[in-house]
Amino acid sequence: MSAAPPRRGELAELTDLHLLILGALWAGGEATIADVHAAVRHRADVAPKTIATLLGRLEQRGFVTHRLNGRQGVYHALVRRRDVLAARVEGMLASLFAAEDGRSGAVRARTDVRPVDATRLRELLRRAERGLDESDGA
Numbered sequence: 001m002s003a004a005p006p007r008r009g010e011l012a013e014l015t016d017l018h019l020l021i022l023g024a025l026w027a028g029g030e031a032t033i034a035d036v037h038a039a040v041r042h043r044a045d046v047a048p049k050t051i052a053t054l055l056g057r058l059e060q061r062g063f064v065t066h067r068l069n070g071r072q073g074v075y076h077a078l079v080r081r082r083d084v085l086a087a088r089v090e091g092m093l094a095s096l097f098a099a100e101d102g103r104s105g106a107v108r109a110r111t112d113v114r115p116v117d118a119t120r121l122r123e124l125l126r127r128a129e130r131g132l133d134e135s136d137g138a
Contacts, residue, residue, distance in 0.1 A: 010061065011079065011087035017044055018063075021054055022084065025064065025077040032072050089128070 014022070017040075024031055024039035031039070033055065037048045055075050058064045066073040 011084045013091075014063075014084060014088070017046065018054065018058065019084070020044055021051065021058065022063065022077055022079070022081070025075055026081045030074050030076040032069075032074055036075070085128075 020040040020043055021036055024036045027039065028035065033048055033052045036055065037046070037051045040046065040051070055064060055066070055073075059066060059075075063079050064075050064077050066075045068074070
């Protein structure tokens with residue numbers, strides 16, 4: 001039985017370590033636990049057993065799947081990089097602009113935000129969007 005596809009909110013909840021693991025899968029198309037560990041060990045001090053545990057949890061949540069090659073699992077991402085990154089940015093912006101009193105967000109309430117800051121933010125978003133368009137579709 002496979003898990004239902006993750007909802008957008010679930011994509012935004014992925015940890016940095018989850019993103020490193022998914023990044024290894026996106027880069028190679030598919031990977032074994034050893035492959036993923038080799039790809040992430042320079043950025044995160046984790047054991048192969050931890051990678052295996054996290055891949056299992058990601059599979060339960062519908063983010064990845066695996067097939068057996070002999071006795072070894074070969075994992076493949078079921079979520080697209082662009083969808084995960086878009087959800088993370090959306091979640092970050094929502095929390096940044098949200099206010100407990102419902103009037104306006106913390107950033108919007110600031111009076112020292114200059115037009116040049118807004119222009120720079122729009123340019124960064126455009127560049128990020130172009131990067132997503134050029135990235136792999138998986």
